[in-house]
Amino acid sequence: MNDRVFVRFTRGERLFHWTNFLTFVVLALTGAFLYVPWQPYAQADAGETNRFLHRLLAIVFMATPILTMLLSRGRGFLGDLREAFTWRGEDFRSLWALVTRYYWTADDRTLPPQGKFTAGQKLHIVLQNVAFLVVAVTGLVLWFGAGRFPIEVFRWSIILHGLAALVMTCFVVVHIYMTTVMPMTNQAIAAMVLGTVSEEYVRRHHPRWYAQRR
Numbered sequence: 001m002n003d004r005v006f007v008r009f010t011r012g013e014r015l016f017h018w019t020n021f022l023t024f025v026v027l028a029l030t031g032a033f034l035y036v037p038w039q040p041y042a043q044a045d046a047g048e049t050n051r052f053l054h055r056l057l058a059i060v061f062m063a064t065p066i067l068t069m070l071l072s073r074g075r076g077f078l079g080d081l082r083e084a085f086t087w088r089g090e091d092f093r094s095l096w097a098l099v100t101r102y103y104w105t106a107d108d109r110t111l112p113p114q115g116k117f118t119a120g121q122k123l124h125i126v127l128q129n130v131a132f133l134v135v136a137v138t139g140l141v142l143w144f145g146a147g148r149f150p151i152e153v154f155r156w157s158i159i160l161h162g163l164a165a166l167v168m169t170c171f172v173v174v175h176i177y178m179t180t181v182m183p184m185t186n187q188a189i190a191a192m193v194l195g196t197v198s199e200e201y202v203r204r205h206h207p208r209w210y211a212q213r214r
């Protein structure tokens with residue numbers, strides 16, 4: 001049996017991922033409580049605690065990518081971001097093949113060779129980053145903007161904050177399903193727990209990256 005493994009994510013990147021994930025879960029829960037103001041967790045002392053937790057975790061959520069970039073001194077993390085935001089013609093063709101064929105049939109014959117990230121993973125990273133900026137900017141307006149900005153800016157911030165949070169949550173649910181349950185891709189979770197994946201997995205799912213690293 002071939003037991004060669006490929007390092008996919010460094011310890012720092014994994015620490016960032018799990019901190020980001022845990023803070024996201026608490027932000028989504030505390031945010032959801034605030035979204036339904038007539039239930040008990042949004043009122044009186046429980047409501048205050050909930051608001052405090054949301055703000056506290058928001059600071060961690062916004063600080064972790066900045067700290068990770070500074071600590072990794074541009075290596076790994078920034079390279080991965082650059083790769084995820086670089087879309088080539090084949091990425092669009094891959095995305096089409098993924099959603100119209102591969103995810104339903106596991107047939108990868110029409111799938112162009114994928115790099116370190118598949119087109120689906122790239123889409124997820126791009127979307128989470130854009131939504132992160134929306135949720136952070138609008139969240140800061142909600143936090144500090146009362147009386148400082150025109151009321152329309154405040155109202156739009158409430159709408160955009162909720163919408164971006166909803167989109168992020170939907171994509172996180174799909175992401176969890178694909179990395180832990182879906183039979184074709186559920187080995188991916190090993191990369192975020194151990195940092196490594198098997199050679200066979202890389203050859204099958206990321207042949208372009210495999211060719212570069214071989």
Ligand code: HEM
Binds near residue numbers: 158
């Ligand atoms: C990135 C940093 C974030 C900041 C600075 C932030 C800040 C805030 C603030 C100040 C509020 C108003 C709370 C109040 O009523 O007192 C709020 C509400 C809310 N947040 Fe966040 N938040 C952030 C991230 C998130 C994330 C990641 C989610 C969900 C995934 C989220 C979901 C919500 C929801 C659903 C509400 C309720 C909106 C409403 O009342 O209409 N937030 N946020």
